[in-house]
Amino acid sequence: MQAMSERLSDLDSHVQGAIRVVTFYDTLMRRRVDLSALARSSAGLAVCVVGIRLHGTGRVTRIGPDGSEAPAQGHPPSSTAPITLDDEEIGTVWLERPGRPGPLDEVLLDRLAIAATAVVERYGPARTTMADPALVELVVSSGSDEAARARALRLLEFSADRPIHVVAVRSSLPLDQVGSLICTARVVKAAPLADVGVILATTVDRARFPKGVRAGIGAAESPDRSWQQARTALRFTTPGRPVVRYDELGALALLAHVPPGLARDNNDVSAISRLAHSREDLDTLDAYCATGSLRRAAERLHLHHSSVARRLDQIGKALGFDLTEPSGPLRAGLALTAWRLLADDGHGDRRGEPRTYS
Template sequence: MYGLTSSPAHPSSEAETAPALLARFDALFGGVADADELVRAAARVAGCTAGMSDHGRVLRRCPAGGVPEAAGEVVPSTRRLVTVGGRAAGEVWVERPGEPLPFDALLTERMALAAAVLVTGGGGVAAGDPGGGGPFAPTRRPGTGTVSAQGGGGGTAQAQAQAHAQAPGAAQAPDHRVWGPAGLGDPALVQAVLSASMPETQRSRALHLLGLPPAGPMRAVAVVVAEPRALQGALRSSAAGLSAPPTARSGGTAPHGVLWPRVGAIVLPGPGTGRGTGAVWPGPGVAVGLGPAVAPERLPESWAQARRAARFAGLGPTWPRLVDAAELGAQVLLADIPEDAALTHPDVTAVARLEAEPDGPQMLATLEAVCRTRSLREAAKLLSLHHSSVAHRVARAERALAMSLSDPSERQRAYTAVLLWRLNAPDNWRN
C-alpha cells in the first residue's frame, strides 16, 4: 500500500485513463484495516486533506498523515455518501483548494466503497479519536455549500443525507439507488464482492450483507447499455430474466447495482446457466455477459470474464444479446488483443473501409452472415434478402478485402477481421 501512496499525488487525467485510476484506487483501498488508514491513504494520493464521517464522528487527515492545522470549518470540494443496505451510513470527502480535479470523483467513489465495508465490519471512526473530532459530526449550514464541525453531535448519517439533498447549491452524488428487495444490491457491496483487491474477510462481510451465503458457486453478470438512462431498466429486466434461485435470507432476486453510468452488475447465486424464459430480453442497446460459476473468493475472475463476454453480446446479426463466457471458447482471446494492434492490421483496416461506404453496415452484416452460415441461401434467409442480393454483396466484399469467401481459410480470416474491427471500433459502446 505504501508503494501506491508514495506515487505522484496528482494523477493526470490525460496520462491515466479512468480504468487505470479505478484499478489504482481499488488496489490502494482494498487492503486498508481501519478508517484512519483509509483517510490517510486518500489524503496522500489526493495531495490534499481528506475526511470521513461515521455515526456522529469526524476523521480528517492531511497528506502528511497528521491532523490538519486549521480547525473549525470543513469545506469539502468533492463528497460522496457511504451507503450500506440502501441507507446512508456516513460520508467521505476531499478538501481541495480551488476547483476539483477530474479524478476526485473516482477517488471519493472508491473511498466510499472501502468505507462501506469498514463500517459494516466495525472499522469505522473510533469514538474519541484524537484527530477525528471526537463527538463532532458534520452538519450542513442552511443555504451554504460547506460543512461545519459543531459540538454535541450533528445528527445521524440519515439526517446528513437529507440535508445534502435539500441544501441549495449542494453537490449531488450520482443516483445509486438499487432495485433489489429489502435494500439488496447496494452498489458499494456489489463492488466489494467483485473487486480483485478486496480482502476475503471484507468480501465475506459484503456477501453476508447482500443476503448471499459465504460458500457455494456464484456467477457474476455484466450488464452494459448504450445509453446511461437505460441502465436502470436493463438491470431490472436482466435480473428478472435470469433464472436465479432466491437469495439466502431475503427470498428475493439476485443482488444487483450500478457500478458505472453504463455498466451494472448482478451477483447470481448457484451454478445454473442463468438463462430465463418469458419476456424478450435483453432489448436493443443492451449487452449481457455471463461469467462462469465459481467459489465466492473467485468472483472477481467471474466478473472479468463476464465483462469480456458482454463485449461480444449483440455484436452482429448472428450474435445474441446475452453471451456466456464459457461458450465463447478461444474467440474470447480476441478481446485481449491491444486496440492499437487490432486497428492497424491490414485486414481490419480493409473491413473499416468497407463499413465506411454508404451501405457499409449492411455489407458487414452480409459478410458476417456468409462467414457464419453454410451457404448463400442460408445467409440470405438470416438477413431476409434474396440470395442474388447476397451474392452481389459477397462479390463486392471479396474485391474490397482481396479475399475469396468460397475458400474456408480466407472466410475464417475475413470473419476474424470483422470481429476485431467490431470489438475495437470507436462507436462500440460495449467497451
C-alpha cells in the same frame, strides 16, 4: 347435551391449535428470520408446500415440508392470503395442500402473512434487486481480500454454500428489471459500475434476457475472475448474439488480449473499419461468417441467395480477399470480431448498437 359437549370439545381443540400457531409465529418474528427461513418453518408446521411471492420483485419462494425447494410441478394452491403493508397488497402467501384445506390453515396463513409483512418492513431495502454499488464492487474487485468479499456477500444476502453467477450488462432497461427476469426465485442483486451494469445472481436463465439487452456471463467460481470474464464476454456480443457465456468463446477469448494498436494496424481489420459506414455490408458479412454458408446467410437476412452472393463479391473486393475461399469466412470473422472489440473499447463506433445501462 352430549352433542353440545362434543362440539365444545372440538372448539376447545381448535382454539388450542390456533394458540400454538400464533405462538409459533411470534417466536419466529422474535428471531428476526428472513423470508426463506419463514417459508421453511411454515412448510414444516403445515406439512405441505408453502409459497411466498412479493409482487414488487416477482420473486417466488416455494418450500416443501422437508425444508428443500419444492418441485416446479406442484399442487395448485389450496388456500391463499394477501401480504399487506400500509393497506397495500405487496404479495401473497399460500399453501399447496393435496385435498381439502386443514382446519388451522386459515389461521396459519393469516399469521404467515403478518410475519412476511414484518420481514419486508425489516429487510425491505436490502431485499430489493438494486444493491449498494460499493458492496457489489467489493464482491467483484480483484483487489478485495477474501474476508471482505465474504462479508459483502453476506450483507447482500448470498449464501456461502451457493455459487454466484456474475453478469455484465448493457441495457436500455432498468437493471433491477433485468435481474428479476433472469433469476426469478432466488437472490439476485444489481448495481451500475463505471460504464457497465453488474448482476450477481444465484441462477441465470439466459433465455429470459429481454430484447435490447447485451449480456456477458462469467464462468469462473471466484466472483472477481468471473466479473473479468463477464466483461470480456460482453465485448463479444452482437445483435444476433446478444448473450455470450465466457466459456463458449474458447480460443476467441484470446482476441480480447490483442493490443489495440496491433489490431488497428492489421490490414483486414482496417478494411472492416472502412466497411463500417454500411450497416448492410456489416450485416451481410456477419451473417455469412456466422453461418459459413451463402444460402443459410440468405435465409438469415431474408434475401435471395443471388443477392447475397453479389454483396459478398463486392465485400470481398473491398477486403482484398475472396470470401468464398475455404479460409475466407474464418479470416473475415476474425477481422470482424477484432474490429468490434476495438469499437467496444472506445477505439471505434458500433453503429446502431446499445451502449446504455440503467
